[in-house]
Amino acid sequence: MAEPAYTVASDSETTGEEKSSSTFPEIAIGVDIGTSQCSVAVWNGSQVELLKNTRNQKMMKSYVTFKDDIPSGGISSLLSHDHEMLSGSTIFNMKRLIGRVDTDPVVHASKNLPFLVQTLDIGVRPFIAALVNNVWRSTTPEEVLAIFLVELRAMAEAQLKRPIRNVVLTIPVSFSRFQLTRIERACAMAGLRVLRLMPEPTAIALLYGQQQQQTSHENMGSGSEKIALIFNMGAGYADVAVTATAGGVSQIKALAGNTIGGEDLLQNMMRYLLPESESLFESHGVKEIESMALLRVATQDAIRKLSSETSVQVDVDLGNGLKICKVVGRNEFEQVNRKVFEKCESLIIQCLQDAKVEVEDVNDVIIVGGCSFIPKVKNIVSSIFKGKQLYEGMNPLEAAVRGAAVEGAVASGISDPFGNLDLLTIQATPLAIGIQADGKSFVPVIPRNTTIPARKDLVFTTIHDNQREALIIVYEGEGDKVEENHLLGYFKIMGIPAAPKGVPEINVCMDIDAGNVLRVLAGVVMPGSRQPANRVMEVRMPTVDDGHGWCAEALHRAYGSTLDMVTVQKKA
Amino acid sequence: MSKKKLCTPLSTFMRTSLTSPSDRFTKISSSQIKFSTFASPSPPPLALYNPTFHKLGQYFLGDLGFCGKSICSKAAEKLELRCWNCHSVPESLPFLFCESCRSIQPVDKSVNYFDIFGSEKKYDIEDKNLEGKYKEWQKKLHPDLVHSKSKMERDFAAEQSSRVIDAYRTLKKPLLRAIYLLKLEGVEVDEEQTVSDPELLAEIMEIREAVEEADGSEALKRILSQMQDKLKHLSDSFDNAFQSRSFEEAKTTIQRMTYYERVIEEVVKKL
Numbered sequence: 001m002a003e004p005a006y007t008v009a010s011d012s013e014t015t016g017e018e019k020s021s022s023t024f025p026e027i028a029i030g031v032d033i034g035t036s037q038c039s040v041a042v043w044n045g046s047q048v049e050l051l052k053n054t055r056n057q058k059m060m061k062s063y064v065t066f067k068d069d070i071p072s073g074g075i076s077s078l079l080s081h082d083h084e085m086l087s088g089s090t091i092f093n094m095k096r097l098i099g100r101v102d103t104d105p106v107v108h109a110s111k112n113l114p115f116l117v118q119t120l121d122i123g124v125r126p127f128i129a130a131l132v133n134n135v136w137r138s139t140t141p142e143e144v145l146a147i148f149l150v151e152l153r154a155m156a157e158a159q160l161k162r163p164i165r166n167v168v169l170t171i172p173v174s175f176s177r178f179q180l181t182r183i184e185r186a187c188a189m190a191g192l193r194v195l196r197l198m199p200e201p202t203a204i205a206l207l208y209g210q211q212q213q214q215t216s217h218e219n220m221g222s223g224s225e226k227i228a229l230i231f232n233m234g235a236g237y238a239d240v241a242v243t244a245t246a247g248g249v250s251q252i253k254a255l256a257g258n259t260i261g262g263e264d265l266l267q268n269m270m271r272y273l274l275p276e277s278e279s280l281f282e283s284h285g286v287k288e289i290e291s292m293a294l295l296r297v298a299t300q301d302a303i304r305k306l307s308s309e310t311s312v313q314v315d316v317d318l319g320n321g322l323k324i325c326k327v328v329g330r331n332e333f334e335q336v337n338r339k340v341f342e343k344c345e346s347l348i349i350q351c352l353q354d355a356k357v358e359v360e361d362v363n364d365v366i367i368v369g370g371c372s373f374i375p376k377v378k379n380i381v382s383s384i385f386k387g388k389q390l391y392e393g394m395n396p397l398e399a400a401v402r403g404a405a406v407e408g409a410v411a412s413g414i415s416d417p418f419g420n421l422d423l424l425t426i427q428a429t430p431l432a433i434g435i436q437a438d439g440k441s442f443v444p445v446i447p448r449n450t451t452i453p454a455r456k457d458l459v460f461t462t463i464h465d466n467q468r469e470a471l472i473i474v475y476e477g478e479g480d481k482v483e484e485n486h487l488l489g490y491f492k493i494m495g496i497p498a499a500p501k502g503v504p505e506i507n508v509c510m511d512i513d514a515g516n517v518l519r520v521l522a523g524v525v526m527p528g529s530r531q532p533a534n535r536v537m538e539v540r541m542p543t544v545d546d547g548h549g550w551c552a553e554a555l556h557r558a559y560g561s562t563l564d565m566v567t568v569q570k571k572a
Numbered sequence: 573m574s575k576k577k578l579c580t581p582l583s584t585f586m587r588t589s590l591t592s593p594s595d596r597f598t599k600i601s602s603s604q605i606k607f608s609t610f611a612s613p614s615p616p617p618l619a620l621y622n623p624t625f626h627k628l629g630q631y632f633l634g635d636l637g638f639c640g641k642s643i644c645s646k647a648a649e650k651l652e653l654r655c656w657n658c659h660s661v662p663e664s665l666p667f668l669f670c671e672s673c674r675s676i677q678p679v680d681k682s683v684n685y686f687d688i689f690g691s692e693k694k695y696d697i698e699d700k701n702l703e704g705k706y707k708e709w710q711k712k713l714h715p716d717l718v719h720s721k722s723k724m725e726r727d728f729a730a731e732q733s734s735r736v737i738d739a740y741r742t743l744k745k746p747l748l749r750a751i752y753l754l755k756l757e758g759v760e761v762d763e764e765q766t767v768s769d770p771e772l773l774a775e776i777m778e779i780r781e782a783v784e785e786a787d788g789s790e791a792l793k794r795i796l797s798q799m800q801d802k803l804k805h806l807s808d809s810f811d812n813a814f815q816s817r818s819f820e821e822a823k824t825t826i827q828r829m830t831y832y833e834r835v836i837e838e839v840v841k842k843l
Binding site: 225244246247248249251410411412413422424425426451453454455513514515 | 703704706707708710711714715716717719720729730733734737
């Protein structure tokens with residue numbers, strides 16, 4: 001997997017030190033790569049410590065600038081001003097772009113960023129490029145992320161004075177398994193081994209579990225069960241989790257996530273301030289990029305100010321005779337972003353319902369992430385919980401990375417004499433996994449919010465007489481129709497004995513192990529037989545690579561419904 | 573088409589990675605083969621009996637083939653129990669985890685879900701501490717905590733941990749618990765089997781219509797509380813029937829409970 005082109009120099013040292021690491025387990029570092037900001041933390045033996053870069057920053061901007069031949073990222077780079085970052089040569093928002101095809105609305109929304117995002121709208125990966133010496137130089141989100149991770153790794157190695165290999169990364173709840181493979185690939189390119197990919201709110205749940213454990217130790221109590229709702233909204237994603245914790249064990253009861261975040265608030269606001277902005281900037285000329293950058297920075301500042309003030313004066317000269325001079329009120333900002341805020345609300349309500357937890361049962365409400373400073377976000381949460389006091393004692397920007405660092409120590413087998421690592425998070429699947437059947441319907445085999453490890457079976461059957469083959473097309477998501485979900489892979493069951501339709505029983509079994517690896521098994525059993533008619537197939541998913549958007553269409557074109565299946569039992 | 577035929581487990585044909593740590597474990601495995609002849613009619617019908625790769629589904633209540641196991645003298649077997657690693661005798665039962673060397677033991681199918689939760693084998697269980705007990709076990713058995721241990725023990729962790737998850741789910745839900753109890757007694761319940769009581773069917777039809785037509789959450793909530801009352805009543809009759817060992821009656825009660833349970837699900841979905 002590892003791409004030597006991106007390994008850092010210290011990789012050779014790592015191999016030399018591998019032997020000693022067996023006796024002294026290497027503590028994995030926790031990394032939170034946000035859409036806009038990133039941080040690194042590690043368990044230092046008694047507590048979590050955030051690492052700082054050479055400029056003494058704990059929060060570093062997530063971007064990579066391509067200049068001449070040497071790219072440099074937000075960890076080491078000394079960009080003096082935001083405008084420089086928005087000159088066309090810098091790629092950011094990788095986390096929003098990674099593992100998405102060019103028909104994805106999120107990719108389309110990225111087209112007015114000050115670098116090139118080009119789409120052909122056919123379901124392949126988008127073309128992404130940075131302006132280097134006046135030429136659009138192509139790259140990929142994985143590559144950008146890998147370059148960034150190399151810098152991050154070098155920074156951590158310099159500070160901890162040891163080679164770093166193992167990482168725990170936080171990821172958005174709504175990431176598909178395909179996107180997870182892209183993250184893993186970027187890590188491999190950077191010479192890092194992913195010990196765990198943790199949905200962001202579950203990292204926060206772990207930290208909460210640790211805090212509860214410490215409090216109950218102090219009070220000498222047995223520590224009764226506590227239920228917390230965690231709402232985490234950053235620049236790119238909003239996530240919710242309901243966790244029940246007791247004695248250091250946190251059970252994730254439900255997860256919900258969506259691609260809404262500060263970036264949407266920003267873009268909606270930019271469109272509000274300059275309605276024709278998208279068409280104006282479409283050409284991506286040098287002048288346009290400059291104007292776009294100016295507007296972006298001015299809008300960002302305005303939004304930030306609106307968290308503490310009720311109105312703000314936006315005064316910016318975008319060049320080309322374009323000037324914006326406007327007073328924007330907080331209520332305008334809230335009105336412009338009404339849909340985003342409504343989505344936040346429905347995510348929280350859905351998560352509570354999925355967890356089968358009533359508002360009154362929630363002991364603590366935790367809101368974190370960059371957007372947690374926005375008064376409207378606080379209001380939404382507080383009105384759902386009927387004015388309940390929000391949980392204090394968590395730094396909204398550091399909670400996820402701290403949780404990841406704790407998980408890094410726990411997963412590395414480190415123990416703490418005071419029992420501070422005596423913790424466990426029992427994860428649940430954020431998205432349902434199922435197959436195409438009953439026409440173009442998505443039939444979940446493992447429903448969302450199933451505790452991991454999980455194994456489920458469903459029985460399907462043929463739709464034609466003497467149908468000898470069947471296609472198993474695996475999807476992940478929440479939509480009723482397959483098109484609304486992420487394709488994970490497909491394979492064909494062959495050698496079905498000749499029989500009238502509806503007779504052969506096609507068993508589809510899905511297994512997610514504790515390491516979150518998904519395996520799909522399928523076999524045919526004829527009634528009356530106890531042996532499968534043919535060898536059972538076992539496929540580790542996802543198998544799809546690039547261009548997965550049109551795979552399903554191509555399959556449909558080639559086979560129509562000749563290899564289709566229907567469910568044997570209607571789900572209760 | 574009888575669903576009883578659908579029980580051939582896929583996992584039986586799957587790769588297994590476990591090596592038997594002791595004769596005792598092998599013995600369980602071989603006895604398990606015999607159990608797999610039991611049919612499991614509960615949906616989804618694909619039963620996974622293979623003890624070396626044992627992760628059960630949420631809706632699948634099985635692994636109950638071992639009801640035949642009650643013939644074996646449990647006590648006699650427990651006497652020989654020793655940790656596969658340090659050979660010490662278990663401090664407490666059920667023996668899923670060795671307290672002296674902290675290693676996870678292989679799955680023993682003769683330990684039932686009630687044993688795992690230290691509860692009496694009865695319907696009306698004090699369920700307030702299930703979650704606590706469940707977490708206590710997970711803290712000892714969860715695969716996340718045994719990264720540095722051998723492949724074999726990691727497999728034990730995976731199996732034990734998912735069995736505890738299944739046990740927890742089963743005992744937590746009254747309907748699942750009821751079905752499980754009957755299975756332990758060797759009585760299979762086919763939830764899908766239609767009830768021929770015309771009165772019940774007419775009633776369910778009527779309720780379904782009411783749910784369809786219900787406008788606003790008030791009406792739905794009213795139906796919901798009615799259903800919950802009915803369920804509570806049935807739940808009590810199940811308990812009585814089970815205690816007096818009238819298993820056929822208990823079985824019919826379960827089938828009735830299933831109908832109401834589904835209506836409740838529909839209502840909750842609409843709410």
